[in-house]
Amino acid sequence: MSLPHAVLTSLLEKSTSGYDLARRFDKSIGYFWHATHQQIYRELARMEAAGWVEGLVPPDAGKTRKKHYRVLPAGRAELARWAAEPTAPMDLRDAFTVKLRADAVLDEVDLSAELARHLALHEERLAQYRAIQQRDFPPVQARTRPEALQYMILKKGMLYEEGEIAWGREMLALLRA
Amino acid sequence: MSLPHAVLTSLLEKSTSGYDLARRFDKSIGYFWHATHQQIYRELARMEAAGWVEGLVPPDAGKTRKKHYRVLPAGRAELARWAAEPTAPMDLRDAFTVKLRADAVLDEVDLSAELARHLALHEERLAQYRAIQQRDFPPVQARTRPEALQYMILKKGMLYEEGEIAWGREMLALLRA
DNA sequence: TGCTCCATGTAACACGTTACATGATTGC
DNA sequence: GCAATCATGTAACGTGTTACATGGAGCA
Numbered sequence: 001m002s003l004p005h006a007v008l009t010s011l012l013e014k015s016t017s018g019y020d021l022a023r024r025f026d027k028s029i030g031y032f033w034h035a036t037h038q039q040i041y042r043e044l045a046r047m048e049a050a051g052w053v054e055g056l057v058p059p060d061a062g063k064t065r066k067k068h069y070r071v072l073p074a075g076r077a078e079l080a081r082w083a084a085e086p087t088a089p090m091d092l093r094d095a096f097t098v099k100l101r102a103d104a105v106l107d108e109v110d111l112s113a114e115l116a117r118h119l120a121l122h123e124e125r126l127a128q129y130r131a132i133q134q135r136d137f138p139p140v141q142a143r144t145r146p147e148a149l150q151y152m153i154l155k156k157g158m159l160y161e162e163g164e165i166a167w168g169r170e171m172l173a174l175l176r177a
Numbered sequence: 178m179s180l181p182h183a184v185l186t187s188l189l190e191k192s193t194s195g196y197d198l199a200r201r202f203d204k205s206i207g208y209f210w211h212a213t214h215q216q217i218y219r220e221l222a223r224m225e226a227a228g229w230v231e232g233l234v235p236p237d238a239g240k241t242r243k244k245h246y247r248v249l250p251a252g253r254a255e256l257a258r259w260a261a262e263p264t265a266p267m268d269l270r271d272a273f274t275v276k277l278r279a280d281a282v283l284d285e286v287d288l289s290a291e292l293a294r295h296l297a298l299h300e301e302r303l304a305q306y307r308a309i310q311q312r313d314f315p316p317v318q319a320r321t322r323p324e325a326l327q328y329m330i331l332k333k334g335m336l337y338e339e340g341e342i343a344w345g346r347e348m349l350a351l352l353r354a
Numbered sequence: 355t356g357c358t359c360c361a362t363g364t365a366a367c368a369c370g371t372t373a374c375a376t377g378a379t380t381g382c
Numbered sequence: 383g384c385a386a387t388c389a390t391g392t393a394a395c396g397t398g399t400t401a402c403a404t405g406g407a408g409c410a
Contacts, residue, residue: 001369001399002272009275012282019389033275034268039370041391063378065389076283083279083286087272089295091211095179095264098186098210100330102260104323105189106253109260118266146281148351153277156344160269163336171329178371178397196361216398218363240406242361 002087004043004052006033008071008079011053015070018044018055031125031157044069052078100171112175119168126161129154179264181220181229183210185248185256188230192247195221195232208302208334221246229255277348289352296345303338306331 010021010029021044022037024030047053052075055067071079096111096118103109137143137151187198187206198221199214201207224230229252232244248256273288273295280286314320314328 002270002275003369005272005279006275009279009282013278017389018391022389029275029278032269032271034270036371037389038372038391042369045391065378065391067390079279080283080285083276083283083288086291086294087276089273089298090269090271092209092267093179093211094209094267095182096266097330097333098179098183098206099260099264100326101190101206102182102186102256104326105186106257106260107322108257111260114263117263121266145284149277149281152344152348152351153274155347156274159340159344160337163340167329167333167336170332174325174329180397194361195363199361213399214361215363215400218361219397222363242406244362 002033002082003035003039004047005079005082006035007040007043007047008052008075011069011071012076012079015068017066017068019066021069032153047075050074110175112172115168115172115175119165119172122161122164122168126158126165129158129161133158179210179259180212180216181224182256182259183212184217184220184224185229185252188246188248189253189256192245194243194245196243198246209330224252227251287352289349292345292349292352296342296349299338299341299345303335303342306335306338310335 006025006029007021010024016024018041019037022035022040025033025035025037025040044053044055048055048069051072053069053071055069057065057067096114099109099111099114103111133151133154137147137154143151183202183206184198187201193201195218196214199212199217202210202212202214202217221230221232225232225246228249230246230248232246234242234244273291276286276288276291280288310328310331314324314331320328
């Protein structure tokens, strides 16, 4: 399980509130590790109990309940420990592919509209990635090591979306034929 | 949720026992929808209670407990119903990518050995896919519709592995630099 | 005899999802 | 004044994971 470690990573990138973290998990880090706001609040409570993070309502906060979380040394150590242990490669659970197999055995389903919808979503996400690339990254030579790593993560996302799009277009042509 | 539908699909492709189904979910359909044998036994029991499948110990079975499952009309109808409803695109939960982000903020981790291990796994799986392609598929012109769909599923898997491998090689060079 | 694999399952628990609750703040 | 959004949470439930149990079959 890695949700707490994804949260630690995101908090180290920038400390913030549970609410803002949850929004980050709807984009950014969420493109590689999805989680809902309830999961995040639950993990933050656990990690605070474990001494990995600390959540404080700033003294100048007035009536707002907004808590600011930051990673404690024990949390940083835990993240380093986890990063060094082996991981299984990602398991896929792709419902659309199962539907294609169902189509192949049933032969009474039309998946073309659904595929067209997915295709549009992938194209939109690829466009977002490209915008981030333009906005946030200096040319190759000028990149620091962290920037180079983050660029490669973005590139992985772009490769994935490009693959989905290329495959989706070919598949759509076949379904419509 | 789609596990029962993945099981129905696999059973329609070929009726069999829970044990053999579990093994299929360790390869074949399992490359797109992963599940353990406990999940499969649980789902089979539920689906039998719902009248979607029927499990019988063949009369000539002797002492073996092996049950043969087959899909009933209600199960087929349920699969068709599910296939026609919209699906969310796959959520990713890629621990290795999170580790890269952790590396970028911690700068005290060496992920190169782990990446090399993953790369080898992806290369192995790609080789498996290519062997299946050679073994099971006639040339493009001679394919039936089900064959064409199954080929596209395999192709999706190959595209994915090729992307992982290309990205992994570039990433490995960067980590070792 | 002991080992591995076949075959099905129970139990406990952790994780993920969905629905709902509460109250403050911002914008029209 | 009202609606939407901010911000945090509780509760219930369903799915996924891990550990263990049981007994037969094949084989050295």
